[in-house]
Amino acid sequence: MAKQDDIFKNVISHAKEYGFIFPSSEIYDGLSAVYDYAQNGVELKKNIREYWWQSMVQMHENIVGLDAAILMHPTTWKASGHVDAFNDPLIDNKDSKKRYRADVLIEDYAEKLNQKAEKEIEKARARFGEAFDEEQYKSTNPRVMEYLSKKKEILERMARSLETENLADVKALIEELEIACPDSGSKNWTDVKQFNLMFGTKLGASAESAMDLYLRPETAQGIFVNFLNVQKTGRMKIPFGIAQTGKAFRNEIIARQFIMRMREFEQMEMQFFVRPGTQKQWYEYWKEARIKWHKKLGLGDVNYRFHDHVKLAHYADAAVDIEFNYPFGFKELEGIHSRTDFDLKNHQELSGKKMQYFDAELDENGKPYGNYIPYVVETSVGLDRLFLSVLCASYKEEEVGEGDKKDTRVVLNLPAILAPYKVAIFPLTKKDGLPEVARKIIDDLKFDYNCFYEEKDAIGKRYRRQDALGTPFCITIDHESLENQTVTIRYRDTMVQERIPISKIKEILATEVSWSKLLA
Numbered sequence: 298m299a300k301q302d303d304i305f306k307n308v309i310s311h312a313k314e315y316g317f318i319f320p321s322s323e324i325y326d327g328l329s330a331v332y333d334y335a336q337n338g339v340e341l342k343k344n345i346r347e348y349w350w351q352s353m354v355q356m357h358e359n360i361v362g363l364d365a366a367i368l369m370h371p372t373t374w375k376a377s378g379h380v381d382a383f384n385d386p387l388i389d390n391k392d393s394k395k396r397y398r399a400d401v402l403i404e405d406y407a408e409k410l411n412q413k414a415e416k417e418i419e420k421a422r423a424r425f426g427e428a429f430d431e432e433q434y435k436s437t438n439p440r441v442m443e444y445l446s447k448k449k450e451i452l453e454r455m456a457r458s459l460e461t462e463n464l465a466d467v468k469a470l471i472e473e474l475e476i477a478c479p480d481s482g483s484k485n486w487t488d489v490k491q492f493n494l495m496f497g498t499k500l501g502a503s504a505e506s507a508m509d510l511y512l513r514p515e516t517a518q519g520i521f522v523n524f525l526n527v528q529k530t531g532r533m534k535i536p537f538g539i540a541q542t543g544k545a546f547r548n549e550i551i552a553r554q555f556i557m558r559m560r561e562f563e564q565m566e567m568q569f570f571v572r573p574g575t576q577k578q579w580y581e582y583w584k585e586a587r588i589k590w591h592k593k594l595g596l597g598d599v600n601y602r603f604h605d606h607v608k609l610a611h612y613a614d615a616a617v618d619i620e621f622n623y624p625f626g627f628k629e630l631e632g633i634h635s636r637t638d639f640d641l642k643n644h645q646e647l648s649g650k651k652m653q654y655f656d657a658e659l660d661e662n663g664k665p666y667g668n669y670i671p672y673v674v675e676t677s678v679g680l681d682r683l684f685l686s687v688l689c690a691s692y693k694e695e696e697v698g699e700g701d702k703k704d705t706r707v708v709l710n711l712p713a714i715l716a717p718y719k720v721a722i723f724p725l726t727k728k729d730g731l732p733e734v735a736r737k738i739i740d741d742l743k744f745d746y747n748c749f750y751e752e753k754d755a756i757g758k759r760y761r762r763q764d765a766l767g768t769p770f771c772i773t774i775d776h777e778s779l780e781n782q783t784v785t786i787r788y789r790d791t792m793v794q795e796r797i798p799i800s801k802i803k804e805i806l807a808t809e810v811s812w813s814k815l816l817a
């Protein structure tokens with residue numbers, strides 16, 4: 298575990314050193330759980346967002362985009378349930394003075410039981426080889442059965458207690474499990490209390506007449522209140538989706554693990570409107586489609602798993618998380634929720650505006666479906682969490698070379714299409730016409746690719762810097778380039794170098810750095 302902790306610390310350090318993420322307003326000692334995306338981070342983030350947008354909007358004829366305002370009428374959040382139900386159960390440790398989410402403490406304890414079961418399963422897999430039947434082993438091995446049964450029992454009890462607002466039992470469960478403060482090891486806990494997560498603000502010229510508003514805690518409601526506008530102007534037919542990316546704000550009291558949980562973050566959400574009665578079918582469809590989308594990034598299929606919600610949100614009849622295996626364990630990356638007609642129905646009730654869709658298609662009896670409030674299946678992924686998953690999975694510390702030339706390199710094996718720079722151009726020296734040839738190559742490539750130019754330091758050092766930035770290709774111009782119009786191309790992941798004609802650079806990049814290759 299210590300090794301994993303060290304890796305995560307190295308990832309955080311690397312993110313700052315190489316211009317991916319800075320602590321916000323650091324010259325004033327920063328602001329807790331608020332970060333700035335630096336020059337390379339903003340490019341990586343933009344590319345991840347573009348991957349989501351293209352696959353969600355461009356590749357689907359029945360999904361369109363939206364960019365709703367951050368500030369919305371306050372009744373929006375009454376209709377959505379956020380005013381009454383957007384709370385986290387918090388508990389303080391009396392000795393360390395640290396505050397924690399009670400449900401996360403319990404979930405982390407349950408995850409340790411799951412990890413113990415997984416270790417037993419891995420031992421058995423190594424022992425039995427290809428003949429190993431994992432499902433049979435889970436249902437027959439007493440130790441594994443005990444771990445998984447206890448995990449299930451703990452999570453179900455927590456869900457019941459939170460559902461009924463029985464916070465005393467949540468505390469009792471923490472005490473029964475002897476869960477200690479991660480910081481101090483103390484088990485001296487306060488009572489559990491609910492805390493609303495929304496940021497309040499004001500709209501108006503004077504304090505007396507100002508309207509109380511909230512910074513939006515999610516982007517979904519901007520989609521729901523615009524449902525009819527989009528449907529009518531786009532002449533959309535059920536089923537159809539509306540996608541949106543944008544900032545959301547939550548007053549997270551427990552904000553740890555770098556950019557995993559922040560007070561200002563970015564979501565990428567799609568609300569898919571369907572005929573009532575078909576929501577479970579579409580829920581299963583999007584569940585499988587989304588995990589395939591994540592796995593196409595090549596970060597390792599074993600790093601993903603589904604986690605069904607034991608406690609459903611007030612709006613859902615089914616919910617599952619896609620979890621990613623970060624250095625600190627499996628945590629939520631994306632949620633897929635069957636939201637029923639909760640949102641549109643509540644907005645219709647509080648606004649007095651009909652949120653119905655007229656479905657002229659015929660049912661099995663040959664009659665039009667008529668007017669109804671659509672049901673909704675939501676896919677919601679945190680862009681910052683996705684950024685962190687890409688960063689953690691791509692960060693490698695590798696031994697290279699042999700004997701006296703043995704060395705360690707740090708490399709980001711980013712998917713080429715997501716890398717901040719696609720290609721780095723290096724003139725071997727600053728003279729003899731080499732920079733001019735390098736500049737000409739950049740001028741030819743820069744309309745299609747983000748290029749990096751550098752002429753300082755030995756070529757080996759330049760390669761190492763680009764490895765650390767995740768740049769998939771380096772092009773070196775030397776004196777031979779002046780004679781025969783060839784250059785050396787170096788591949789980041791293999792460090793293989795080959796001589797190619799300058800005219801072939803575009804062909805290689807077009808093949809290796811292609812949205813169509815990833816989206817196909």
